[in-house]
Amino acid sequence: MKRPMQVIDIDAKDLPTGLVGPYREDTVIRVIDRAGQPLYRWNGAQWAAQVEAVVDNVTGRIKFSGGDYDLDIPTPANNTTFDLMPTDSAAKWIADKSPAQITAEVDNSVEFNGRPTIKVTVPAGVSGTVRLGTTGADCPTPYGWDAKNIGLAFKSSNLAAHGNIITVMVGDGTYANFFTTGYNAGNFPQHKAQNGDWLCMKPTVMGTGGGAPVVASMMRVRVSMTFTAQATDTIIWFGSVGVLPVRKKPTIVLTWDDGYKSWYDFIRPLAQHYQIPVSMGIACDLIGTNGFLTWDQIVEMHNDPSGLFDIVNHGRVNDSYNTLGAAAYYADLVKCRDALRSRGINHDGPLHHPWIQSVWGNDMIPLLESGGFLTARASGYTFSDGRDQALPDDKWKWLLNICTNLQTGKSLAQAQADIGTVITDGGVGMINAHDFAATDAAYVWSYEKTAQLFGWLASQRDSGVIEIKSWSRWYSDRVGRGYQRP
Template identity: 25%
Template structure:
């Protein structure tokens, strides 16, 4: 049996879901979601030599849950809706049904909504959504509204804007789990407001909720809503939020320039390494990696085994080629004394391989998490999809070179303020550190890095490696 055939084989029993298993029974019994294709990995006959330990986060138990079973009381509508079935039994991952809606291809809002509910309190809570888009070809964006007074007063989260080129958190035919935190709220209306530091004017008394979908006016979109739930947010473990500082590509400047700055603050980092590059040119050596790990508490994760793989990215390979690169990477890390089970996709790409196998499904055979560079919302504890960890990338103190301006983090109401005020897991993706002015969006100057570290320290936000963060929910 080829690796590709094995990867595509389905498991036995239950209804397979994007969480890598069947959601059968109560909410409390359900496993944490991990974004894999419909079908299980159970058909594989030979495990990798260094398979992940399986220490994935436990599912957060809901304190309030709407699973869209019989008599759920929500209605579909909006100027963008063509048809709907409130009790659809053709596709579901809980109970015996979900809500199905098809848009009309006009680009207008379509929704599944309920108003006038018993008021709910979201203090210390985040929203968990479970949904599916059958075909994302004509998908434009997804928005969630939370409010009162028939939504005259509301907060909104624009939690997905679909890209035609980049890797998308929402992909065709998958059941997807999304967490919405107060740190991610994007809009307010009526009597509700968001302060200059990103704090909502209230977090209680909500009677109305609406899950809204917009197509791109190029054709209809069929979507299905399975659950809207409230679960404990990141603040129950990290009241000031938490930051993970990650570095891609194994640049020597991480050791020479970033490490001394971060050592002065007592902050560790996570390096996602290209094994082929180690010990060559301007890249880290094994001894430098070991020194950072053993004496400064850094984590040495994986990014690719071969330079060619990193350049091409995994979706350009066949499933067997991708699986082989993952295997060699994990073997190289373990054989050199690096025990991290965490990975970052080259160029953030986790789409399907050239022969149709999702790259994140292959990654789950070898690593416990995999980081993307999606940042529509910031990551949470526990993460909704451990194999699509979200991260803010391209952080730079340069000007006129693109990327994410450092001020977006450090300015009033920026990501650090929101992290400290509302709590989330802010994963930052950096690459090369330079002593002077940055020349590309993948560079940050030592002055900018020092400013970033000081701003984190001044807000009293803890800094942990990805491995340490995941350990809190194993």
């Protein structure tokens, strides 16, 4: 009979002196919240001083094999775009550029997803149509492409100059028949698009722009904008015009807000029965108050051997960004993060944040980035919201979607239909809920409907239709970050 693997948890601050051996060959050391601490070579009895690698802020496993280690971190999700017009050469971009005074060049100093960008300069005074692209059908397309999952990533120094709109055309050599799509900030108010943001468009399918377009192995590609003359130059960087990889399976993430006692009494056994992970947004100053979880209950769920309970950061109380402003709101997130850490909740959960009342501001994003936070959840669902090939610079990681809200007036059938949209899209969708009781009320969903929904989700998972992950696990799998919970 194979003996169980020996697992040892240790905090980064104890490296390297906290790791003394010898350990069994099958020992796994889980380094918690290492935040840039170095890895050391294991020489069979102790940690040697030789630094082998530095991994920033990764919670991973070090697996011993014959006296050395392998860092057991998952491979990141595929986020490599199939380029229709590559950004490491301007040749295709400038073949059919107009007007003549605009320029397009490779910019190695500004990267997107680790690759150079195309820098387009539109001089002051230029107005009307500005276009870049090829003169014929000389852009390869992915094998079997269905005109879906097109990806456009750009940032502009002056969005107003081109009406917050950029259009993509893909067609035959003469554009007698072509597909079209693009980015229109007016269609995505949740973006709060601003100059200098990387904006990443991921439409469900390209529309017909003219004729009767058919996907071919080689097609003609163009990006275009309509400019209003400006007093100064406008710079636009293109990070990608291509096709995103297809997700392997729809993903559902359950995210609860505030920290209600019903999560321990009702959701905990339900989740354990169906083996469905739940991400629980804790508002720290509500802990122990009437109707809310106690610290003991939170820690117990976090430490549950099933690993089903992902404790995430919902701030201090239920005061939104509009009430507090950026500095005070961020201070509340830090307070909650530190409170959770102080109770031993050291995994990634405290670095994921559901925006309170789904309200946020652009001035919050630099604060979250500087504090090491990883993602945030807003509201609303479109196909683009459900694309989790969100690239490192993609603003969408701070605006994760809610595909359905479980609250008064939402029927079980409506919730299933909302989730069905995510399934049809092959996307990722977050289910949001607050409290649970015998009957519906404001921000309360009934026990009956919740139990039925859990059973239905489990049946969809068990039949291979969906996968269900915690928020932290979804993110870690996406970026290749060590994590050991469902």
